[in-house]
Amino acid sequence: MPIDIDIAHVARLARLDLTAEELDGYKTQLDVILDHATQVQSLEGDPREESAHPLGLVNAFRQDERRPSLDRDEVLSQAPETKDGYFVVPPAMETE
Amino acid sequence: MTLHELTIAEAGERLRAREVSSSDLLEAALDRASRTEAQLHAYLTIDREGAREAARKADADLADGIDHGPLHGVPVALKDNMCTRGVETTASSQILAGYIPPYDATVTRKLKEAGAVIVGKTNLDEFAMGSSTENSAYGTSYNPWDIGRVPGGSSGGSAAAVAIGSAFAALGSDTGGSIRQPASLTGVVGMKPTYGTVSRYGLIAFASSLDQIGPLSRSVQDAALMLEAIWGHDPLDATSYSGSYPNPSAALDDGVSGLKVGVVKELAGEGYEPAVETAVSAMVDKLSDAGAAVVEVSLPTFDIALSAYYLIAPAEASANLARFDGVRYGHRGEGATTEKLMARTRAEGFGPEVTRRVLLGTYALSAGYYDAFYGQAQKVRSAIQEDFSRAYGSVDVLVSPTSPTVAFEAGARVDDPLAMYLSDICTIPSNLAGHPAISIPIGLDEQILPIGFQVMAPALGETVMFQVAATVESLAGFTERPVLEELAS
Numbered sequence: 097m098p099i100d101i102d103i104a105h106v107a108r109l110a111r112l113d114l115t116a117e118e119l120d121g122y123k124t125q126l127d128v129i130l131d132h133a134t135q136v137q138s139l140e141g142d143p144r145e146e147s148a149h150p151l152g153l154v155n156a157f158r159q160d161e162r163r164p165s166l167d168r169d170e171v172l173s174q175a176p177e178t179k180d181g182y183f184v185v186p187p188a189m190e191t192e
Numbered sequence: 193m194t195l196h197e198l199t200i201a202e203a204g205e206r207l208r209a210r211e212v213s214s215s216d217l218l219e220a221a222l223d224r225a226s227r228t229e230a231q232l233h234a235y236l237t238i239d240r241e242g243a244r245e246a247a248r249k250a251d252a253d254l255a256d257g258i259d260h261g262p263l264h265g266v267p268v269a270l271k272d273n274m275c276t277r278g279v280e281t282t283a284s285s286q287i288l289a290g291y292i293p294p295y296d297a298t299v300t301r302k303l304k305e306a307g308a309v310i311v312g313k314t315n316l317d318e319f320a321m322g323s324s325t326e327n328s329a330y331g332t333s334y335n336p337w338d339i340g341r342v343p344g345g346s347s348g349g350s351a352a353a354v355a356i357g358s359a360f361a362a363l364g365s366d367t368g369g370s371i372r373q374p375a376s377l378t379g380v381v382g383m384k385p386t387y388g389t390v391s392r393y394g395l396i397a398f399a400s401s402l403d404q405i406g407p408l409s410r411s412v413q414d415a416a417l418m419l420e421a422i423w424g425h426d427p428l429d430a431t432s433y434s435g436s437y438p439n440p441s442a443a444l445d446d447g448v449s450g451l452k453v454g455v456v457k458e459l460a461g462e463g464y465e466p467a468v469e470t471a472v473s474a475m476v477d478k479l480s481d482a483g484a485a486v487v488e489v490s491l492p493t494f495d496i497a498l499s500a501y502y503l504i505a506p507a508e509a510s511a512n513l514a515r516f517d518g519v520r521y522g523h524r525g526e527g528a529t530t531e532k533l534m535a536r537t538r539a540e541g542f543g544p545e546v547t548r549r550v551l552l553g554t555y556a557l558s559a560g561y562y563d564a565f566y567g568q569a570q571k572v573r574s575a576i577q578e579d580f581s582r583a584y585g586s587v588d589v590l591v592s593p594t595s596p597t598v599a600f601e602a603g604a605r606v607d608d609p610l611a612m613y614l615s616d617i618c619t620i621p622s623n624l625a626g627h628p629a630i631s632i633p634i635g636l637d638e639q640i641l642p643i644g645f646q647v648m649a650p651a652l653g654e655t656v657m658f659q660v661a662a663t664v665e666s667l668a669g670f671t672e673r674p675v676l677e678e679l680a681s
Contacts, residue, residue, distance in 0.1 A: 101555055110510060110554040111517070112547060113525075113535035122551055125609055129552060132610060135499035136568045139575055146570035147577060149401075149431060150387050150626025150651050156430040170294040176524035183519050185530045 099130040195220035196357030197673060200266050200414040203360060207254065207265050214250035214265030217360065218243055218309055221267040225311070225358035228676060233333045234343075234352040236272045238312035239279050243267065246309040253307070260307030262417040268303060269359035271350050272313035273320055274405070275394040276300050283396045284318045284328035287541025288522045297394020298429070299363055299405050299422045306421040311359050314349030318543045319513065320370055320398045322346050323615035326606050327545040334602065335378060336674035337641055341599040344374030344615070347408065351378040354408045355674055361409040361418050365395055367402045368501050369594075369619025372631040375408050376594035376644025379633040379674065381665075382408045383415045384619075386651050387626030388433035390419075391426035399508035400431070402501075402623045412632060412662045416440035419654070438652055443659035449483030451660065454587035458494040459618045464596045467637035472593050475634050475645050478667040479591075479660075489587060491579040493572065494621050500572035501620045502613055503556050507566045509546075510553030516541060548609065573624045580625050584650045589660050592618050594631035594644035618646055628654050630661045634668040642670075 103123040107114050114122070168181065177184040195217060198206070206212045225238060250265035270276065273283040275293035277300075282288040296304070303310065317327035325333040325348035333348045335341040336356040343352040347364025351374035354362050364371040366384035375382025383406045390405045397403060407418035420441065425434040455476055460469060480486045518524035518537030525540045527533030542550065556565040583590060596617060605612040622629040628651070631644040645664055649657035 103551070106551050106555045106558065109558060110550050111514075111531065111535045111538055112542070112550065113532070113539040114547070122548055125548060126552055126555065128610060129502060129548075129613075130555075130565075133499045133503050133556075133565065133569075135496045136503060136572045137564065138496060139493070139568070139572050141575065144571045144574040144578075146567060147574040150577070151433055151435075153388065153431060153433065156427075156432070156434075158427050166294050171520075174291060174294070174521035176518060176522075185519055186528060186533055188530050190529055 099127050101126055101130070196224045198360065199411045200262060200360055200409065200417055201411070203266055204262055204264070214247040214309060215244070217265060218247040218267045218311070221311055221358050221360065224356060228336070228356050228358060231334060231339050231676060232336055232352045232356060233331055234314055234349040234356070234358060235269070235312045236282060236284065236315050236330055236349070237280055239310065242279065243309050243311050250307050250309060260305065261421070263303065263421050264307030265309060266360050267309045267311045269311050269314050269350055269353045269362040270300065271316050271347050271362070271364050273316060273365060273396040274299055274363060275396070276310065276313065279313065281313065281396070282330070283320070284316045284330055285541065285543070285546065286329045286523060287516045287537070291522055295394060298391035298426050300394060302422050308421070314353055314362060316349055317346035318546050319396065319509070320346040320365055320367060321509070321545050321549055323369070323373055323612050324605065325349060326602065327543060329543055332602060335599045336676060337379065338599065339676070340601055341641070342377070342602050344377035344595070344599065346370040348374045350408050351375055351380055351382065354380045354410060356676070361407055361414050363405055363422070364408050365403055365405050366623065367398050367505060368623050369616040371406050371408060372619050372629060372644070372646060373595050373615060375631045376633070377599040377642065379642030379670070379672070380408055380410055381412055381415045381630065381632055382406070383419065383630040384622060384628060385419060385423060385654065386433070386628045388431050389423045389437065391429040391432055393426055393428035397512040399505040400512060401508060402505060412658060412665045413441070413444055415630065416444065416658050438654040440654045440658040443655055444662040446659050447482060448479055448660055448663045451484050451589070451656070452587040453479055453484045453486050453660070454489035454583055454590045455486060456494065456590050456592045457488050457490045458492065459592035463614065464593060465598060468593045468596065468598065468643050471635045471643045472645055475664060475668065476591065479663065482663060482667060487587065489583045489590065491583055491621070493575045493579045496572055497576055497621045497624055498613065498617055500569040501624060503565050503569035504573065506549040506553030507556045508553065510550045510557065513546070513550055576621055577625045580627065580650065588656050590648040592646045594618055594646040598637050598639070598641035598643060622648050627651050628657055630657055632661050632664045632668065633670045634664065635670060636672060
């Protein structure tokens with residue numbers, strides 16, 4: 097099946113602010129890679145399950161007990177902007 | 193033999209005989225780094241101060257009769273996608289420039305507890321996505337055997353450091369071959385353990401169902417010693433294995449008599465360099481002469497393993513890399529709203545290969561395409577596991593080249609992503625199955641470039657895998673070390 101990606105839509109989903117020229121370049125490369133990737137559809141034989149952990153682990157539960165967390169100041173020291181122990185970001189919606 | 197050429201086992205004997213100190217070993221490695229880094233660029237960060245303090249501590253402990261085991265006092269390097277508290281960790285990405293982790297990865301903690309001295313952080317392809325280190329945001333590493341060529345990747349910095357002696361061993365991470373392929377291209381041993389046996393806590397995630405940390409070293413025994421220090425159940429990794437573990441060092445001297453070795457039919461032929469095929473065939477003959485029963489086995493789904501990998505790995509990467517948004521750490525771009533800030537941050541912070549894989553993965557997971565791509569790739573993965581199971585019904589281990597080619601020239605594949613992806617064709621099936629595999633250097637081609645031999649084993653089959661690997665090492669008798677001609681003194 098021929099691949100034709102709506103690359104601008106994919107970039108929006110991935111939160112990547114790319115130029116039109118960059119989008120064109122990635123689209124060309126992705127078309128080639130995805131064309132190769134369609135080989136997965138050539139799998140023959142009986143229908144199979146999708147695989148998970150090779151050792152068959154399903155869930156890992158632990159006791160619900162209190163323990164120390166990372167040091168808050170050390171963690172916040174890595175943030176671009178903080179205030180009163182919080183991360184600071186611009187508004188979620190456009191403002192006038 | 194000079195200090196920087198010793199194996200961990202040899203260095204440990206001299207340490208305990210008080211012939212050398214940990215500080216001596218460290219200074220030998222640091223001296224080696226200062227003579228070679230301008231050409232190789234194996235390291236992103238060398239922590240001279242921290243390493244010297246750790247070496248002094250190791251020496252003081254040993255003087256007090258406190259011995260932390262085989263890695264005590266041994267200088268090792270970490271790939272820069274493993275968190276080190278207080279030491280910059282970038283995963284070779286601009287988006288993490290200047291990031292100082294507030295915690296140690298479990299492997300970092302375990303190495304410190306084992307008495308190892310951490311020399312520094314090695315270069316990699318950005319977020320471990322690549323096969324040459326050319327995708328690093330901080331410049332390419334080069335191959336000590338020929339500085340016009342790449343050391344492989346993504347753990348190319350770790351491989352180059354171990355090969356040239358600026359570390360006695362190193363850790364890498366292997367998602368599709370990122371430990372084994374650079375080990376092969378630089379003439380060192382590189383090993384990917386069974387999925388779930390080494391904690392991924394503090395490893396900056398690429399593709400979580402495939403990523404596994406493992407050692408690069410100058411001998412098979414050293415790889416076993418490193419592995420035994422870093423693996424084990426860790427409650428901080430939900431995929432960590434909590435059952436009983438194999439014993440990699442147990443059978444190193446046992447030979448291969450009575451073992452069944454399967455040669456993978458699909459990992460040969462078109463695209464494989466003649467020198468690689470010749471060397472691998474010669475080693476198979478030697479294994480046969482040494483008493484192994486050798487048979488050819490076919491694993492037909494290996495032919496579509498690469499295409500499955502290049503859907504699963506980018507899909508998981510696109511989810512994992514969503515955390516890099518300019519809010520909590522790392523680079524931040526400008527934006528009037530949170531979403532615009534995130535999109536600008538990511539466009540500025542990610543390099544081309546990472547951007548390509550995030551787009552690819554996002555597409556493969558997006559509505560309407562999931563079943564055709566990601567879901568189908570996961571079914572191929574099940575088929576590959578079935579192929580392996582069938583093969584391991586009749587053989588103990590499988591063997592192949594590690595890489596279809598020797599080290600390639602810098603720049604040769606950067607403009608052709610698919611050609612670069614083919615570098616990992618021999619290594620990817622073990623990641624998809626979650627199985628262990630190891631690369632052992634077996635010789636040089638006519639250009640004086642190393643050739644690697646891969647031994648694969650079923651899940652938790654490390655004991656027999658190391659047994660065969662140690663035999664391969666001994667049969668190959670590979671002792672050559674790279675010579676950087678510009679290093680006059």
